Amino acid sequence: MSNLEPITITALEHTISRCDKCSLSKSRNRTVPGEGDYNAQVMVVGEAPGSNEDKTGRPFAGRAGNLLNELLSSVGIKRSQIYITNMLKCRPPSNRDPQQTEIDSCEPYLALQISLIQPSVIITLGRFSFSNFFPGIPLSKARGIVREWNGIKILPVYHPAAALYNPGLKPKLLQDFQKITSLININESSASEQSQMADATQLSLFDGHFE
Numbered sequence: 001m002s003n004l005e006p007i008t009i010t011a012l013e014h015t016i017s018r019c020d021k022c023s024l025s026k027s028r029n030r031t032v033p034g035e036g037d038y039n040a041q042v043m044v045v046g047e048a049p050g051s052n053e054d055k056t057g058r059p060f061a062g063r064a065g066n067l068l069n070e071l072l073s074s075v076g077i078k079r080s081q082i083y084i085t086n087m088l089k090c091r092p093p094s095n096r097d098p099q100q101t102e103i104d105s106c107e108p109y110l111a112l113q114i115s116l117i118q119p120s121v122i123i124t125l126g127r128f129s130f131s132n133f134f135p136g137i138p139l140s141k142a143r144g145i146v147r148e149w150n151g152i153k154i155l156p157v158y159h160p161a162a163a164l165y166n167p168g169l170k171p172k173l174l175q176d177f178q179k180i181t182s183l184i185n186i187n188e189s190s191a192s193e194q195s196q197m198a199d200a201t202q203l204s205l206f207d208g209h210f211e
Contacts, residue, residue: 013033019031021105022106024102028054031090032053032086033109034085035058037080037082042083042119044060044083044123046085046087047159048095063164075178123180126159127139130154133147139156139158142156143172144176144179155180157176
């Protein structure tokens with residue numbers, strides 16, 4: 001990551017657009033860096049762009065994206081309020097699974113995105129996304145269980161595309177997404193409490209100065 005210099009999300013997106021670190025740069029039409037609120041509390045990390053994303057340069061632009069929008073809407077969150085990206089920033093040919101060399105090439109980009117956005121909650125969609133944060137733990141056993149990673153709440157869920165092929169997974173996705181608002185509220189409450197404590201401390205110091 002030492003060779004990555006951008007200090008803003010827009011600069012990072014420009015760097016990604018010119019990336020040739022792996023063979024996917026030869027087969028892609030467009031890179032798909034990510035989009036959304038650069039100050040979002042919630043960040044969504046998928047696995048890799050598909051054909052629609054490769055054409056538009058936007059993450060989750062197809063049917064899986066429509067379902068993701070529905071899942072977010074079910075908990076009162078607009079897509080514009082979050083930041084969405086993928087592990088890979090280019091589409092693997094024929095939508096095959098990401099290869100480890102490709103994941104390794106893109107990992108510094110994702111690390112920078114997390115560092116710059118500083119989300120309170122990261123929702124991982126699918127097994128490849130989850131394993132980036134917790135390698136070796138099967139998603140089938142981890143799904144819906146909130147874990148902490150570097151001070152960030154990680155909520156692993158099934159990929160929306162899986163529910164398109166297996167509609168029986170959709171109720172589980174809806175159930176897991178219900179946990180997002182409580183995670184945000186917890187973080188907001190914690191921040192509010194810390195602010196109140198800081199204000200009380202400053203007031204105490206101010207009062208003591210004039211006793």
